[in-house]
Amino acid sequence: MAERRKGSRPPEKLRSRPSCDPPLRREAPADSRPQTPPRPPKNRAQRRAKGKRSSPPPSRPGAYTGQREEIAERTIRLRNKRAQGQMRRRRRRRRLMHVALVTIGLIACMVFSLKVLFQVNGVRIDLGESSVYYQLPQLAAESSPASGSQSQPADSGSQAASSAPPEETPVPESQPAADSASAPGSAAQSAPASDAAEPADGTADQAADTEPPAAGVGVAGVVREDQPAPTEQPDSSAAQSGAASSASTTPATRQGATVVQADYQLPDVSYTVAQVVETMGVSLGDHLLEMDLEAMAQTLEQQLPWLENVRVRYRLPNTLVVQADPAHPRYALASEDQWATVSSRLKVLQLDSQQPQGLVSLDAGKAAVQVGQQLVLQTDPEPVDEAAILGQEDLSNEEKTAALEKARQEAQTAAQEASNQRMESLRLLLQTLDKWNLSADVTSVTVADDMEMQFGYQGRIQVLVGTSNQLDYKIQFSAEILAHQLSASDRGTLDSSNILSSGELQPVFSRDIS
Numbered sequence: 001m002a003e004r005r006k007g008s009r010p011p012e013k014l015r016s017r018p019s020c021d022p023p024l025r026r027e028a029p030a031d032s033r034p035q036t037p038p039r040p041p042k043n044r045a046q047r048r049a050k051g052k053r054s055s056p057p058p059s060r061p062g063a064y065t066g067q068r069e070e071i072a073e074r075t076i077r078l079r080n081k082r083a084q085g086q087m088r089r090r091r092r093r094r095r096l097m098h099v100a101l102v103t104i105g106l107i108a109c110m111v112f113s114l115k116v117l118f119q120v121n122g123v124r125i126d127l128g129e130s131s132v133y134y135q136l137p138q139l140a141a142e143s144s145p146a147s148g149s150q151s152q153p154a155d156s157g158s159q160a161a162s163s164a165p166p167e168e169t170p171v172p173e174s175q176p177a178a179d180s181a182s183a184p185g186s187a188a189q190s191a192p193a194s195d196a197a198e199p200a201d202g203t204a205d206q207a208a209d210t211e212p213p214a215a216g217v218g219v220a221g222v223v224r225e226d227q228p229a230p231t232e233q234p235d236s237s238a239a240q241s242g243a244a245s246s247a248s249t250t251p252a253t254r255q256g257a258t259v260v261q262a263d264y265q266l267p268d269v270s271y272t273v274a275q276v277v278e279t280m281g282v283s284l285g286d287h288l289l290e291m292d293l294e295a296m297a298q299t300l301e302q303q304l305p306w307l308e309n310v311r312v313r314y315r316l317p318n319t320l321v322v323q324a325d326p327a328h329p330r331y332a333l334a335s336e337d338q339w340a341t342v343s344s345r346l347k348v349l350q351l352d353s354q355q356p357q358g359l360v361s362l363d364a365g366k367a368a369v370q371v372g373q374q375l376v377l378q379t380d381p382e383p384v385d386e387a388a389i390l391g392q393e394d395l396s397n398e399e400k401t402a403a404l405e406k407a408r409q410e411a412q413t414a415a416q417e418a419s420n421q422r423m424e425s426l427r428l429l430l431q432t433l434d435k436w437n438l439s440a441d442v443t444s445v446t447v448a449d450d451m452e453m454q455f456g457y458q459g460r461i462q463v464l465v466g467t468s469n470q471l472d473y474k475i476q477f478s479a480e481i482l483a484h485q486l487s488a489s490d491r492g493t494l495d496s497s498n499i500l501s502s503g504e505l506q507p508v509f510s511r512d513i514s
Contacts, residue, residue, distance in 0.1 A: 131257040288318070305350070348374070
């Protein structure tokens with residue numbers, strides 16, 4: 001064995017010396033260490049940062065192959081989720097845009113259809129039991145040429161006669177020129193011109209000999225050999241005239257109403273259809289849904305006072321319907337220097353300088369009358385003691401002015417309440433008289449300022465009913481007395497305002513001896 005030199009290394013250590021080559025990386029088996037799942041991000045910022053990561057994290061020395069594969073798979077899944085979410089958002093936005101466009105288109109179509117379809121072209125007026133339909137004049141003017149063209153005769157001979165100059169048609173000497181012109185609509189006009197102008201004494205033959213017509217030309221009243229003789233058709237003309245007369249007598253109807261012209265006068269009132277339409281302010285093409293029907297009805301009530309209970313509505317697609325009742329004059333009210341004609345519903349119909357005859361005299365004190373408006377009773381406010389208010393020394397000038405204004409407002413409010421109460425009492429009295437069938441025999445009605453009411457019966461008995469307390473009982477009791485206990489010759493005053501403490505009525509009748 002060779003001896004080791006001093007300072008030399010043993011062979012074992014020489015073999016264990018590391019080489020210059022990089023060490024080999026030892027790969028641990030997949031099942032040697034437990035693989036823990038990655039921790040999910042704790043907050044939104046971490047999840048957003050993790051979702052934005054474009055490439056997997058770099059592998060660290062010593063990282064296991066399974067972890068790298070899992071990280072790569074997770075990254076791919078995140079990318080796919082992000083892409084799918086973007087696609088879903090795009091599809092949602094696209095769907096919402098489509099829905100919005102379709103909705104806008106539908107709304108535009110609906111608005112256009114409403115503007116085009118629901119346009120007025122006719123007015124129906126229901127007045128009481130009658131119902132008429134009026135077609136607006138513009139539409140009637142548009143449809144008139146078509147009707148005129150249909151009414152023209154189809155006979156070529158009559159057209160030739162109408163188009164020929166007047167000098168070409170010979171007039172017989174034995175027949176006056178005035179006789180040749182017939183009335184419009186007669187049978188002579190509807191017949192051919194050759195038949196109408198043919199004389200009976202043969203003068204046409206003489207005219208033909210003196211002035212021979214050109215070849216192939218037929219002169220009215222002359223029958224040539226090369227021209228066929230006109231054939232008379234009396235039966236067909238008579239049938240046509242009979243059909244026309246029957247069509248003119250049969251009224252046309254539309255929407256259950258009779259079609260009328262503008263000058264048609266409505267029954268029970270002195271208004272024409274044109275007046276009603278002009279007052280409404282309706283023209284062809286106005287949109288139904290844009291009209292103020294309440295304002296239109298109020299305008300008709302005011303400007304046409306003989307129409308009551310006016311209601312305006314529309315019937316789709318293009319008709320306005322006016323429903324009203326004719327006003328019937330019932331009462332005559334004296335107001336200052338004129339007389340007001342009032343309807344049974346207390347509407348002022350007209351003003352006259354003299355008292356209307358045949359109406360019930362109405363005395364309701366001070367009243368405001370205006371044609372086309374309801375009757376309004378008025379009560380003067382109580383006078384305010386201004387001296388007492390201004391004489392208070394413990395009040396300043398501003399306080400005195402405020403107290404005076406307050407007193408005036410209270411007096412005005414009390415007067416308005418009294419007027420409303422009187423008006424309500426008058427309505428209640430008239431309704432009660434109608435209920436017990438006394439309205440036909442009532443000749444006068446009085447409602448005083450102190451709420452005392454009375455009415456005249458047949459112009460010979462004055463019935464006092466007092467206030468509106470138990471008014472129905474008073475009128476019923478008075479009706480029984482007037483019908484069964486008093487004769488037709490009795491005259492006087494029947495006081496039915498006395499009600500005992502027990503609630504019974506004690507009427508008193510005072511005969512008029514004179």
